[in-house]
Amino acid sequence: MSATPPANLALNALLSDKVQIVNETIERLLAEQTQAQADLKKTLAYTLSAPGKRIRAVLLLWCCELIAGRDNAEALTAAAAIEMVHAYSLVHDDLPAMDDDDLRRGRPTCHVAFDEATAILTGDALLTLAFEILACSIADATRAVKLIAELARAAGPAGMLAGQVADLKAENTVGTVEALEYIHTNKTAKMFRAATVIGGLCGGANAEQSDALARYGLKIGLGFQIADDILDVCASSEQLGKTAGKDEQAAKCTYPAVVGIEKSKELERALAHDAIDALHIFDQKADNLRQLARALLEREK
């Protein structure tokens, strides 16, 4: 069984550049948790070793590279931290009380592989660990605090969690474009923006560069979420590595449900172009970021 869903071929080829070093960093940081409770170590490893795209981590590393010419130890730590926060959000999102999903990244979800209590605590551990490694592994305290603030704001009650609550609340309601924008901006785009901004910070970005990366991250995040919603309608579970058609089944508020597939694809294209526009201050060193925006559009073909 391939861990790479065919629909994501172009995207995955592009990201593969950095996926290995992200995975190695995560493994190393987990191995350093020698005092962690034994069962939790197993469930953390199970969750973090699932074949994810690591798109947030790769974006972070690319943004650091764009600014500083190369990635660095701080960016690698931050990339691992952002993947931990993303993994926690998936573990909790998949719980029976939330989206009740059995399959994630081609594997049984955490509460299916273990049990519900373990999944709750594993999510909690991933979130806590993300902040611990940022506080313990970034040498420059001023930078560490900035990264923690950025990540916490993006993941917190004015960020990803705001989107989750709004998303659950919008189920079985007549969705509006306004509600969708709120959900997508908070649930997905702010974490993408955190990835690009944190990458820039690790590279030493100035205010202008940081603003450009923030705009790019927000647009690419919105585009990514629309692409995900379109895929949920159009692709099979095997292609997705998670249960397809879940959004419609759960009467989720998505762009395809509210404005239809064609209009959704149009919006996605506009967001990809906006993302590329945001990069106009950068030369060809930002081409991987531009390609990522284009690859997004290829996902649902």
Place this chain on the structure above:
Amino acid sequence: MSATPPANLALNALLSDKVQIVNETIERLLAEQTQAQADLKKTLAYTLSAPGKRIRAVLLLWCCELIAGRDNAEALTAAAAIEMVHAYSLVHDDLPAMDDDDLRRGRPTCHVAFDEATAILTGDALLTLAFEILACSIADATRAVKLIAELARAAGPAGMLAGQVADLKAENTVGTVEALEYIHTNKTAKMFRAATVIGGLCGGANAEQSDALARYGLKIGLGFQIADDILDVCASSEQLGKTAGKDEQAAKCTYPAVVGIEKSKELERALAHDAIDALHIFDQKADNLRQLARALLEREK
């Protein structure tokens, strides 16, 4: 209905010194979350306004005061953060998949007052917010990073979460004193130690002072957990503000269950004395910490 369980009179009288300023700080920090999603703001306020003892926060402030002569803005922020982490642990611990509790601090638990998904996300928000306020509200970056590292380690997979997993695992097994020590040290005592150490750090403690506060925090935390387990057996739900007799019903691994009530009280007395011993480098300025150790022993009378 009194919010103060009678069994805790001596303890609450002692803590009341600082409870108001802790509550005001929490309210202020919540009010500053103007961008937080509206429903989450309500559930955060519901959870954080429940009449808790604020023992971790008060300990933190006292330890800062002991070192620096007074508490300060950093200690108040950290006190609010540690109460947020404690509140998150209760919200998740009360979930149906965990301890399945309906009553907490004399009020319906979060998943009863709202719903399970909301309780999971509210817990997540409390944890994230704790790190956000430490990263955003502590002026000195070096200190902020130390506090975040200390709190994350105490709350994470080698701390409180380790204790939670071990606690769930020990249900319906023949408990051993060794297993109990692991559970109590991790589930409870490490967060007490974080409170005393963080308080000391906010006051500018040197290594010797910090070590003494760490030892005191660990011992008082262990004593507090044993006292809690004894109360669960001996007090009524009305006295506790949470469901009494839950431990036995859930076949929890507790000191009363493993070594009996008398031996448990003996251990508690020894821990209170150890805690007081740890303070020998401090003069009468540490008397409130000493009184707290003694008040613990009064709880189950």
